[in-house]
Each structure stands twice: as structure tokens, then as C-alpha cells.
Amino acid sequence: MLFKSLExxxxxxxxxxxxxxxxxxxxxxxxxxxxxxxELFIRSVYLDKGKARVHSFKEYLRRTMKWPHYEKLFQETELKNNA
Structure with missing residues (x-):
């Protein structure tokens, strides 16, 4: 899975x-x-005046999503014969 970052x-x-x-x-x-x-996460980070400057959206999803949905979203597909 590909990931983006936003500054x-x-x-x-x-x-x-x-x-x-x-x-x-x-x-x-x-x-x-x-x-x-x-969108909700960025809104909360934008208004947050805390000291954290780097936030992980994946960690936020882990805390807020139901676990079966989180696992389905981030499941790793194994490549056949290490291809």
C-alpha cells in the first residue's frame, strides 16, 4: 500500500x-x-496548539476505527515467490 504525507x-x-x-x-x-x-483529523490538528509537529494518520485510524475494518484496510498481500 502506498502512503502520502501532508505538510x-x-x-x-x-x-x-x-x-x-x-x-x-x-x-x-x-x-x-x-x-x-x-478531513476531521486535519481539522483537529489544524486547531491543536500542542507541541506535536508530526502526526500519524494511521495511528489515528487505529484508535478510531473498528479493528476488523482497520485490518481489512491495511492488510498486507503476500507476494508469490517473493516477486
Whole structure:
């Protein structure tokens, strides 16, 4: 699975980085859910005046999603013959 990162300045001007944003295909069943949760997460990070400058979206999903959905989203497909 591919991951993106996003950098922006928050409300007080600090540089903030959000890492581990999954890249999903257009027809993925999780696309809408991940997009809406990412929007909520970025909104909360933007308004947060804490000292953390790097936030992991994957860790946020692990805390907020139901475990079976999280496992389905991040399941690793094993490559045949180490290809």
C-alpha cells in the first residue's frame, strides 16, 4: 500500500506534518470513510496548539476505527515467490 504525507501551517503558524495517509483506488469501499476521517483529523490538528509537529494518520485510524475494518484496510498481500 502506498502512503502520502501532508505538510501545512496550523492556526498559530507552526509547521505540521501528517504522515501515513493511505492512497486508495477509486473503487475502494473505504475511500469515502477514509476521506471523511482525514478531513476531521486535519481539522483537529489544524486547531491543536500542542507541541506535536508530526502526526500519524494511521495511528489515528487505529484508535478510531473498528479493528476488523482497520485490518481489512491495511492488510498486507503476500507476494508469490517473493516477486
Amino acid at each position: 501545512f501551517k496550523n492556526e498559530v503558524g507552526q509547521k505540521v506534518k501528517v504522515i501515513d495517509i493511505p492512497v486508495l483506488e477509486e473503487d475502494s469501499t473505504f475511500r469515502f470513510m477514509i476521506t471523511s476521517r482525514l
